[in-house]
Amino acid sequence: MNAISPVAGAFPGPAPTPMIPESAPFSPEQRAWLNGFLAGLYGGAGAAGSAAAPAPEPEEDFPWHDPALSLDERLLMAADKPQSRRYMAAMAQLDCGQCGYVCKSYAEAIASGAEGSLSLCVPGGKATQKALKALQAEAPAATAPAPTAKATGPAMVPIRVLAVHALSGEGSAKDVRNIVLDLEDSGLRYDPGDSLGLLAPNDPELVEACLRILGATGEEPVPCPDGMARPAREAFLTHLAIARPLDRTTDLLAGAAKDAKEAAMLRKLTDGEDDAEPQDADLLDLLEHFPSARPSLADLAASLPGLKPRLYSIASSPLAVPGKVELCVSVVKADRRGRVRQGVASSHLGFRAIPDLIEGEGHATPGDRERAITEIMPAYMQVSHFRLPEDPSTPVIMCGPGTGIAPFRAFLQHRAAQGIKGRTWLFFGDQRSATDYLFREEIEDWRADGTLERLSLAWSRDPGAKKTYVQDRMKESAADLWRWFQDGARFYICGDAARMAKDVDTTLREIAMKEGRMDADAARDWIVALARQNRYQRDVY
Structure with a gap:
């Protein structure tokens, strides 16, 4: 983290006000909040009677724009704010772009009347829709900022699908695949933690x-x-x-x-x-x-809404697979109301795009390969906040069950390519160890060579065994986890927002209460502080 730098001349006298530099790893809202805090703390430090220079107009703070907080907590924080900000507090707080806006601009568009649909927030789902409807009913005539233009969407370029490899084993209840795409000549670049947006056609x-x-x-x-x-x-x-x-x-x-x-x-x-x-x-x-x-x-x-790109957490490092990008995709396919429903992008990637490559482990004949690389999909790269620490000695804790392993495979690939060892801890789990241990060989190799220091596995459907989830493994290792946090660890989570991520968040609070001897409010504030320091990063959906 960059040091706080005093701004000479901001206040006369011997005690200049420290300011957070723009290069520090904070969002504009976080930086504004911290600068305001420091201004309040140091504002009276000058000589008696000295006049401070006029402070710049502070940027608006959005403390509820934090996915680590529950919906009820966020709504309470924004209860006395303008209607558009209360709408914003009801969003999923991910700025994922799936609605065609970000949380702030979607909320402003609803408040101004420029957007009539309350169901655009995909990660927030029905809970967000209900909260927005209730807020709208409370103040139907509320004034709001001027309408915000809807985002036109990212510029997309064509990339080719190269290969599909089966990841889940025979007999698995899931169908998870490793998708390999070609970035050569696309102009697209990425770092571990970024996401790839792909626009797939409907079935x-x-x-x-x-x-x-x-x-x-x-x-x-x-x-x-x-x-x-x-x-x-x-x-x-x-x-x-x-x-x-x-x-x-x-x-x-x-x-x-x-x-x-x-x-x-x-x-x-x-x-x-x-x-x-x-x-x-x-x-x-x-x-x-x-x-x-x-x-x-x-x-x-x-x-009908416009067909939008699907975002996938990248499961590779450009150092390990130059010119390519890899994904870890669970093919959505379910029987409902008498017919088979398929995920738009996952099914297209999994079997509609290149049907000749889905048998067995995805090995292809030369003819299959030639057909495969004719499949082109519009794509864009979404740069993420989800980043490995700049200091490789910073402890890294990764929690990614199921396809949530994707960015952590990228992290570990990246560190392995650089020869960086140790201070990494992976929590991974799924249904069955025999069929659902994704990237097993690579993970065990990294564990053996020291790229991965600790590995905690959880299987919820292993025959004859107790159902175990990643949060159970976290509770079992609570004391060690707390020590890692005291050593400055960053905690990363990737996966399902509605259930798994919420359970992991609850477990972190319980660990803070038990090992840190905090009450519930202090544990919540600790989680929020971690997030604001970029030490608690979430890639949830």
């Missing part, structure tokens, strides 16, 4: 089923989010999100429904009510379930 079979039930030929012109009109088939395949319609789509269907019961249920879906059916519906579900709801094809297309 062609789902597109055709939607067109059939609508009685459309697929050639009818419909509007797309970029303002262009395109044939319906092309729009549904590559421009519109039909796997996750928004509340404005269900609202449109409710208004078009000729059956009163269907209209009522669609309004429940719009409101995010728990008893509304069908839950987690795609467009085909809605069209099948509500046959009396048939708005015009153009209006239906206009209500």
Whole structure:
């Protein structure tokens, strides 16, 4: 961490006010808060009667913009703030871009009326949607900042899919794959901790089923989010999100429904009510379930969100695989309401893009390889805050069950390529040790050669064994974990935000209360302080 530097001349007298330099590893909001704190602390240090120079207008602080805090905690912190900031506190606080905004600009767009949908926050899900609706009901006429223009999205470049390798073993309940993509000539560069955004098309079979039930030929012109009109088939395949319609789509269907019961249920879906059916519906579900709801094809297309890139945590180091980037992808595939549902990007990457490479361990013949590298996907690189410490002697604790291992494989690959040993601790787990130990050979090699100092494994479905999760291993090693924190360790977590990350966060608080002898409030403040010091970093989704 860069040292705090005094700014000469900021205050007359012998005691200049220390300021956080712009090169320090803090966000603008964190730096503003710290500078304000230091100004308050040192403001009276000058000679008696000396007049301080006018302080610059401080940047606005957003203390609730912290994913380490629970939704209730964030809402409480913003309770006396303007309506747009209260909306912001209800977001998932990840600035992931999946909504087409960041948390602040999405909240301002809702407050100003520029954005009518309350269900854009993917990581926040139904909890965020309900909180936004409740806040909107409390102050429907609240004033807000001027509308913020919606982000146009990152510039994307084409990259090629090179290979797909099976990671989960035969008999696993999951289908996890190592995806290798070519970055040569793309201009894309990355560091461990960054994410790759990939724009995959919708499932062609789902597109055709939607067109059939609508009685459309697929050639009818419909509007797309970029303002262009395109044939319906092309729009549904590559421009519109039909796997996750928004509340404005269900609202449109409710208004078009000729059956009163269907209209009522669609309004429940719009409101995010728990008893509304069908839950987690795609467009085909809605069209099948509500046959009396048939708005015009153009209006239906206009209500659908634009198809957005999927972000994947990068699972490789550019030092280990120059010119390439690797991902660790769990292929989403589930039976629901009588048909198989597939993840848009995961299924495209896993088997639709290069079907010749998915047998066995993904080995390919020369002919398969030639076909494989014709698959091109638009991509962009998202630079992340998720970074290894600059000082390689800083202890690093990594918690990444399942595909959450991705950035930590990148971290360990990177350190191994540089010959850096020790002071690393990995918590990894999944269902079964025999089939779900992802990157097992590499991890055990790193453990053997000292790249990885400690390894804690947790298996929740091993035959005859007690269900064990990563947070259980953390509790078992509470005293050692606390010592690592006292030595300045950084803690990294990657994976599911709704369950695993919340459980790990709770466990960290419990460790602080037990080993640090803190009460609940102090443990919460300790977690927040870690996050503000970049010592608690989360890559959750």
